Amino acid sequence: MVRSVVATLRTADHMAAGITQIDELAAASGCNADVHYRVLTHVVGKGVFEKPTTFDRIYERAVEIKGVKTYLE
Numbered sequence: 001m002v003r004s005v006v007a008t009l010r011t012a013d014h015m016a017a018g019i020t021q022i023d024e025l026a027a028a029s030g031c032n033a034d035v036h037y038r039v040l041t042h043v044v045g046k047g048v049f050e051k052p053t054t055f056d057r058i059y060e061r062a063v064e065i066k067g068v069k070t071y072l073e
Contacts, residue, residue, distance in 0.1 A: 006043055009036065
């Protein structure tokens with residue numbers, strides 16, 4: 001199910017095009033940034049994507065923007 005969501009959002013295509021920021025990925029996919037972040041976190045946990053070295057920075061920025069911690073902690 002989640003893989004089909006990622007495919008529908010064309011996440012891999014957007015990443016291959018060089019889009020790496022959650023807000024930019026969400027905008028390119030026409031998806032809410034928080035929802036897209038949670039979907040990506042889930043598929044990383046399932047091994048569909050690998051956690052990139054920039055993931056921690058994206059996570060920190062998401063926490064900074066939201067002002068709350070996500071369910072990852």
